[in-house]
Amino acid sequence: MWVLSMDQTRTCSKCGPQDISLFRVRSEKSNGVRRTVYRCILCDRKRKHLYYISHAKRFASQHKSWCASNRDRAREIIRKAHHKCRLEAILAYSPTASCSICGTTYLNFLAIDHIDGGGTEHRRTQKIKNISYWLKKNGFPPGFRVLCHNCNFKYGRREQPKKSIYSDEYCEKLRLDRVAFKISVLQAYGNCCACCGTDDTDVLSIDHVDGGGTKHRRKIGFGNAIYKWLRKNKFPSGYRVLCLNCNISIGVHGQCPHRL
DNA sequence: CCTTCTTTCTGAATTCGCTG
DNA sequence: CAGCGAATTCAGAAAGAAGG
Known part of the structure; x- marks a missing residue:
């Protein structure tokens, strides 16, 4: 042959x-x-x-049983593949793998940002579940950059405010009211990141020490509800202040690079 | 045949803007 | 002021597809 x-x-x-x-x-x-x-x-x-x-059915059942008997190995393989794809995307938009605003190089902090906003709309119309895979499949198109979570929140959104039907002054007043309320609660918990020590209130958030934040929020409500709930309950223990980089790093990646 | 890579889906971590 | 949905992500499970 x-x-x-x-x-x-x-x-x-x-x-x-x-x-x-x-x-x-x-x-x-x-x-x-x-x-x-x-x-x-x-x-x-x-x-x-x-x-x-x-023979698709047979392959599927064979694969399933292999995964069941090699659970840890299968998990490791998938984790490695996800990390590889994510790193490829980060390097494609930042050859030095760093935040394009503050320059941090901790990989756990970095994420892909839609430069002109519209991320959710983009995800919905393109049915994107994992941005790294989508970017790779589409040859890493322009319009994206690498930001750390702190800079993404602090600058990413402020640069593209939505057009409100209310006056700019009224929107700014609403925002300042919220910020003031948030700061009053943060002060009860130290007013600086319990991990890295940053005191920039724009990037500080409340972390559920034992996890379960989403369930709790679903129960008590979104938005500023967590701050209201904390004040109403006289600032209970089990909560702490973390910046978004440390919070997401611990919540999603399991650990913060500051503690390694 | 066994192992690895790729893709899709769900649920996890958050805050903010808008509206009734 | 309360509450909904939008905004940013990633990990892990499961299924699909391919490699050796």
């Missing part, structure tokens, strides 16, 4: 002579004799694909 020639090409019975680099070299045993076999990668891929399609 696979014909050998003396130069740097091999001949595939289906697609003809090809460069040797397009062949997979493997050792196979036939009639008790082991010999080197060259398989055309493209044809092999096509053949396997057809085989996969016609």
